[in-house]
Amino acid sequence: MEEQIAKNLAGMGLFHLTAGNLIMWAVAFVLFYLAIKKQIEPLLLIPIGFGVFIANFPLTGLLGEHGLFEMFYKYGISNELIPPLIFLGLGAMTDFGPVLANPKTFLLGAAAQLGVYGAFFGALLLGFTLPEAGAIGIIGGADGPTSIFLSNALAPHLLGAVAVAAYSYMALVPIIIPPVAKALTTKQERSIVMTQLRMVSKGEKIVFPLLACIIIISLVPKSAPLISMFMLGNLFMECGVVERLTDVSRNALMNIVTILLGLGVGSRMTAATFLRLDTIGVFTIGIVAFIIACAGGVLMAKLMNVFSKQKINPLIGAAGVSAVPMAARVVHMMGAKENPQNYLLMHAMGPNVAGVIGTAVCAGALISALT
Amino acid sequence: MEVSTPMPGTVLSIDVSEGQKVKANDEVATIEAMKMEVKIYAPKEGVIKEIKVGAGDNLNVNDVVMNIE
Numbered sequence: 551m552e553e554q555i556a557k558n559l560a561g562m563g564l565f566h567l568t569a570g571n572l573i574m575w576a577v578a579f580v581l582f583y584l585a586i587k588k589q590i591e592p593l594l595l596i597p598i599g600f601g602v603f604i605a606n607f608p609l610t611g612l613l614g615e616h617g618l619f620e621m622f623y624k625y626g627i628s629n630e631l632i633p634p635l636i637f638l639g640l641g642a643m644t645d646f647g648p649v650l651a652n653p654k655t656f657l658l659g660a661a662a663q664l665g666v667y668g669a670f671f672g673a674l675l676l677g678f679t680l681p682e683a684g685a686i687g688i689i690g691g692a693d694g695p696t697s698i699f700l701s702n703a704l705a706p707h708l709l710g711a712v713a714v715a716a717y718s719y720m721a722l723v724p725i726i727i728p729p730v731a732k733a734l735t736t737k738q739e740r741s742i743v744m745t746q747l748r749m750v751s752k753g754e755k756i757v758f759p760l761l762a763c764i765i766i767i768s769l770v771p772k773s774a775p776l777i778s779m780f781m782l783g784n785l786f787m788e789c790g791v792v793e794r795l796t797d798v799s800r801n802a803l804m805n806i807v808t809i810l811l812g813l814g815v816g817s818r819m820t821a822a823t824f825l826r827l828d829t830i831g832v833f834t835i836g837i838v839a840f841i842i843a844c845a846g847g848v849l850m851a852k853l854m855n856v857f858s859k860q861k862i863n864p865l866i867g868a869a870g871v872s873a874v875p876m877a878a879r880v881v882h883m884m885g886a887k888e889n890p891q892n893y894l895l896m897h898a899m900g901p902n903v904a905g906v907i908g909t910a911v912c913a914g915a916l917i918s919a920l921t
Numbered sequence: 922m923e924v925s926t927p928m929p930g931t932v933l934s935i936d937v938s939e940g941q942k943v944k945a946n947d948e949v950a951t952i953e954a955m956k957m958e959v960k961i962y963a964p965k966e967g968v969i970k971e972i973k974v975g976a977g978d979n980l981n982v983n984d985v986v987m988n989i990e
Contacts, residue, residue, distance in 0.1 A: 746927070746982060875955045882957070890946060891962050893927035895954055896982075 566608035570821025577819070578603035581714075590721040594694065597809050598714065601816020612817065619817035627702055627709070627814045632807045633695035634779040639804030640695075640906070641783025642796045644874070646758050648900040651747035654854065655866070655897075659904025661850030662870030665690025665843025666912050672835045678828075681705050684916040686832050689716045690839025691909030692723070692872040696776060698815060700913040704920055710819035711829040715836040720873045726837070727880045730844045731868040739852070741888040742863040744897045755788040766911060773914025780910065843871040847901060862897070869898035872905035922965060923985045930954030932978045935987075941969045943989065950986050963989060 559565060581599030585592040604612060605619060612619040626632040649655055670687030678686060685701035685708050697716040701709045719726065732740075759781035767774045786796040847867030855861050865884050869877040878898035885894035930952040937949045943963040950961040970988040974980065 749982070875957075879955065879957050882959075890960070891964070893959065895957065895959065896928045899955070 561609070563608045563610070568608075568821060570825050571606040571608065573825060574602055574606040574819065574821050577824070578606070578816075584721070591717055593805075593808055594717055594812055597812020598717075598816040601813040602710075602819045603816075605817040605820050613820070619813055622810050622814040623817055626807070626810045627698060628706070630699060630702060630775060632811045632814070633699035634775045635803060635807045636695040636811065637776050637910070638779040638783040639800045639807075640874075641759070641780040641785075642787045642800040644780075644784060644787075644903050644906070645899070646755065646784065646903060647750045648747060648896050649904050650750045650754055650758060652897070652900050654858075654862070655900030656904045657854065658847050658850050658867045658870045658901035659872075659906075659908045660870075661867065662843040662847040662872075662901070662905050663691060663908045663912050664846030665692075665839040665841075665871065666909070666916075668842035668846075669835045669839030670916075672838055673831070676831050676835065678831065679705075681920050682708060682828075684920045685709075685712055686835050687839060688712070688909065688913055688916065689719065689832070689836040690843045690871075691905070691912055692716065692720050692840065692843065692877070693906055693909040694720065695811075696906075696909045696913050698811070699776060700916060703917050707823060708828065708832060710815060710824055711832040712836075713815045714819070715833050718833075719836055719840050720876065722840075723871070723873045723876045724880050726840050727844050727868050727871070727877060728884055730841050731848050731865055731881070731884060734845060734848045734852075735864050737888060739855075739864050740885060741892065742861050743889065743892045744863055744866075744894065745860070747896055752788070752790070756785070759784040759788065762907070766907070770911050770914040770918070772917040773911050776910040776913065777907070780907070840871065844868045847871065847905075863892070863894055866894055866898040866901055870901040870905040870908070872902065872909055874902050874906060875899065877905075878902040922967070922989050924949060924961060924964060924987050924989060925983045925985050926952060926961065926980045927982070928952075928954050928959070929981050930959065930979075932974050932976050932980060932986075933958060934976050935972055935974070937969050937972075937987075939969050939972055943967060943969060952980065961986060965989065 578599045581595045584590040585595035666687045669690045670683045673683035673686040681704035685705040688697045688700045701712040763781050847870030848864050851864035851867035865881045869881045881898040882895040885892045933951040933953050945965050947963045948960045967989040970990045972987045
């Protein structure tokens with residue numbers, strides 16, 4: 551009888567909760583707070599936070615071989631299915647018009663990838679292994695799905711920390727960009743008014759995704775999963791004859807996979823995997839990566855101004871850190887502060903979307919170099 | 922003189938009425954582009970002559986919002 555009671559009690563999760571579990575619950579509640587009260591990336595932070603919360607209950611078996619959350623992870627993230635599906639949806643929402651109207655902005659998006667490499671070397675210095683450093687470095691690209699895609703390929707044990715660092719810093723873009731961009735520019739440079747972008751024809755917009763595939767995938771084959779789906783989504787949108795596919799890509803499908811992605815990522819953050827010194831390292835290097843990325847874009851813009859007659863406002867370089875479209879909005883507001891009649895939003899969208907492509911290419915290059 | 926939109930977007934509000942006097946850099950309209958509110962300012966001092974668009978209208982770059990005389 552006593553044995554039976556003891557056995558029943560032992561079967562209750564309550565008695566197996568560790569201090570670590572409770573700390574992870576606190577992490578989950580912080581994510582809920584940010585999502586609900588501060589409206590920071592709620593679509594992601596709610597599922598991720600809930601995944602963290604539930605994954606830190608003992609004895610649930612959710613992370614066991616056939617556990618529910620384990621399956622979300624195994625069949626959605628570990629086999630690299632979901633991030634490319636998210637890219638399909640992003641492609642169906644991305645207007646490449648501003649990049650096509652001013653292709654120079656590609657260089658700004660590329661320069662911002664300096665953050666990835668800066669963080670990569672920083673991580674190596676801190677004693678992370680090569681693949682781990684690659685996974686941490688990609689935080690500097692400020693792109694959630696790409697970060698998840700790459701960290702899963704290179705260092706799955708860091709996935710939770712990398713994903714949460716990437717999304718948190720993306721949410722902090724309005725706080726990170728202004729001081730960096732301001733320190734590197736003069737008032738005069740920030741006041742540069744850029745000429746209106748030319749109209750981009752429908753034909754150009756249809757040809758672009760195909761051309762981008764030819765160039766990018768043949769140069770960096772490992773970027774194919776992300777780039778191909780991104781460009782397919784974009785082709786859906788721009789060709790104008792598959793309205794239904796465009797709609798499902800950017801709405802229903804995107805929403806479904808976002809839930810699975812969030813739970814899968816959140817469930818990786820158990821006390822044992824997250825409460826480690828490594829996590830602090832990931833977050834520290836992550837912010838440095840963001841700052842370097844932002845600086846890289848701005849400095850590239852200033853360099854281009856030395857050689858080019860048509861001056862660009864160096865602030866738009868800061869939008870090269872991806873984080874679409876938040877970074878572009880921040881840049882716009884900084885420009886408007888110096889001169890209310892300076893409308894940088896569309897100009898900043900160029901480096902902004904170029905940054906997304908740049909980060910995906912970087913991820914592909916890191917995979918082929920490090921695996 | 923024409924006041925035109927600097928970027929594509931949807932008109933959220935027209936913040937002046939016809940016949941109203943404005944100074945240079947007064948806010949005359951608000952448009953929404955990429956989920957962001959963007960103010961349109963008067964390019965010079967004058968009187969609002971004719972307002973050509975209303976809240977909810979979709980605008981392209983360089984569409985005329987109103988005239989100022």
